[in-house]
Amino acid sequence: MANVLAILICGFLGGSLRYWLGEVIPTGAGFPWSLVLINLLGSGLLAWLSHARRLTAKWPEALTVGLGVGGVGAFTTFSTFSLTTVNLLEKQQWGLATAYLAVTVLGGLVCSTLGVWSARRWWGLPLVEP
Structure with a gap:
């Protein structure tokens, strides 16, 4: 039950932050x-x-599940990412659609890598697992 409550609270906060940004x-x-x-x-x-x-x-x-599933899950926008890409393509804005795809996908991979490295550094571990 603690996990569900954490997801509920963090999901509200993540979704609200997404809307505000x-x-x-x-x-x-x-x-x-x-x-x-x-x-x-x-x-x-x-x-x-x-x-x-x-x-x-x-x-x-509950903290990890709440922040990850609830907070980040409500904050990130993959479904919106997909719809925005389709909308740009429907408007025949090929350059913007391509740039949006490239920046989001490649940038997401870079940011995920930085997130892993940051967590490992936080706990004083090598940046790459042996």
């Missing part, structure tokens, strides 16, 4: 900057959380 970050030249930022931050944060949980058993499971 979407409102305050301008969309320049039709490029969905707020969604890119949200996806990149979410990629790094989810990687950090999942790796941190593997590195330490000190965190309560």
